[in-house]
Amino acid sequence: MPSLSFKTEPVTARLISPSGETVEKDIEIRIHPITGRTCRIALSRTGQNEPGADTFPEPPPDAENTAQCPFCAPQVHTMTPRLIHELSPSGRLTHGESILFPNLFPYGMYSAVSLFDNTHFVELGKASLPSYAHCLINCRNYLRQVLTHDPKAIHAAITQNHLPSAGGSLIHPHLQINADHRPANHQRFLNEKMDAYFSQTRRRMLSDYLDHERNDGARYIGRTGEWEWMAAFAPEGFYEIWGILPNVTSLRTPDADAWQSLAAGILNTQHFYRSVCRNGYNLGILSLETPSSHMELRAVMTVRSNYAAWVRNDHSGFEVMLGDMATFTLPEDTARQARAFWTSNTLNLLSFQSV
Numbered sequence: 001m002p003s004l005s006f007k008t009e010p011v012t013a014r015l016i017s018p019s020g021e022t023v024e025k026d027i028e029i030r031i032h033p034i035t036g037r038t039c040r041i042a043l044s045r046t047g048q049n050e051p052g053a054d055t056f057p058e059p060p061p062d063a064e065n066t067a068q069c070p071f072c073a074p075q076v077h078t079m080t081p082r083l084i085h086e087l088s089p090s091g092r093l094t095h096g097e098s099i100l101f102p103n104l105f106p107y108g109m110y111s112a113v114s115l116f117d118n119t120h121f122v123e124l125g126k127a128s129l130p131s132y133a134h135c136l137i138n139c140r141n142y143l144r145q146v147l148t149h150d151p152k153a154i155h156a157a158i159t160q161n162h163l164p165s166a167g168g169s170l171i172h173p174h175l176q177i178n179a180d181h182r183p184a185n186h187q188r189f190l191n192e193k194m195d196a197y198f199s200q201t202r203r204r205m206l207s208d209y210l211d212h213e214r215n216d217g218a219r220y221i222g223r224t225g226e227w228e229w230m231a232a233f234a235p236e237g238f239y240e241i242w243g244i245l246p247n248v249t250s251l252r253t254p255d256a257d258a259w260q261s262l263a264a265g266i267l268n269t270q271h272f273y274r275s276v277c278r279n280g281y282n283l284g285i286l287s288l289e290t291p292s293s294h295m296e297l298r299a300v301m302t303v304r305s306n307y308a309a310w311v312r313n314d315h316s317g318f319e320v321m322l323g324d325m326a327t328f329t330l331p332e333d334t335a336r337q338a339r340a341f342w343t344s345n346t347l348n349l350l351s352f353q354s355v
C-alpha cells in the first residue's frame with residue numbers, strides 16, 4: 001500500500017573561506033510528501049537576520065489616507081462594483097461588518113473581494129477574531145450563491161495578500177475569493193494527486209498527512225477547534241504553516257464555529273509572524289466543489305519579505321528559475337517558535353456569540 005513519504009537529503013558544499021580554511025556548509029533538500037516537489041533549507045543562513053526584519057516595520061505612508069481608499073466608507077458604497085442580480089439582488093453581500101463585492105479587475109469568471117471591516121490599515125496580528133470569521137463566512141456565502149447560479153464553477157479559492165510586498169494592491173485588508181470552470185495549476189495538480197492516492201488507498205491524503213504529523217510531533221503546533229496546525233514539512237515559503245480541517249472537502253459546508261476556529265489559527269500564526277518582525281504574508285485555501293472531491297480543506301500561510309524600503313525579495317533566481325524554494329529555517333524550529341502562540345486563549349469561546 002502506498003504511503004506518504006517524508007524524505008530529507010542532506011547535501012554538503014565544500015569551499016575555502018575568506019580566511020583560507022576549507023569549510024563545509026550544510027544544505028537540506030526536502031521532498032514534499034504530497035507534490036513530490038523539492039525545496040532547500042540553506043542551514044548556513046539559519047539565524048541570519050534578514051535586512052528590514054530587526055524591528056517591526058513602521059506603518060506604510062498611506063496608512064492614514066482613508067479619503068483616497070475605495071474600500072473605506074462612505075466611498076466603498078459608490079466606488080466599488082456590484083454583483084450581478086443572479087448572485088445578489090442587492091449587489092453586495094454583508095456579514096457582520098464584512099462587505100463583499102466583485103473584483104473590479106477579475107482574474108477569473110467569479111472573482112470577488114471580501115472586506116473585513118471599515119478599518120483602513122491593520123498591522124499583522126492586530127485584527128479581531130470576529131472580523132476574520134465574518135469575512136470568511138461572507139466568502140462562503142458568496143461561493144454558495146455562485147455554485148447555485150453556475151454549478152460548473154467548481155475550482156474555488158480564498159486568498160489574502162497582506163501588504164504590497166505580498167501582492168496586495170490596496171493596503172485596506174481584504175480576502176479574495178475566486179471560482180472558475182478551469183482549475184489553476186495547484187488545484188489541478190493537487191486534485192490529481194489526491195484522487196490517485198484515494199483510489200490506491202481508499203484514504204484521504206491530507207488526513208494521512210495530518211496523522212503522520214500528529215504522531216511525529218516535531219512540526220505539529222496545536223489545534224483551534226477542529227483545525228489542526230503544523231509547520232510544512234517541505235516549505236515553499238518562509239515560515240510556512242498549514243491548518244488542516246480533516247474530512248471536510250468543501251468551502252460551502254463549514255459552520256460558523258469552524259470559521260471562527262480557522263480565524264483563531266490564522267491570528268495565532270499572524271502573532272507568530274509579528275514576533276519575527278514580519279509585516280506581510282499570504283494565505284490560501286483551495287477547494288474542488290464536487291461531491292467526489294478528496295481534497296480536504298487546508299489553509300496555507302507564509303511570510304513574505306517585509307514591506308519596507310530596499311528589502312530583499314524572498315523569491316530569487318533559485319525560486320523563479322529553478323523552481324525550488326530556498327528557505328533558511330528548519331520547519332521543526334518554525335513549529336517550536338510558533339507553539340508559544342497556541343497556548344494563549346485566542347479562541348475564546350465567549351467570542352463565538354458575536355459571530
Ligand SMILES: [Zn+2]
Pocket residue numbers: 066069070071072119120121172
Ligand atoms: Zn481603506
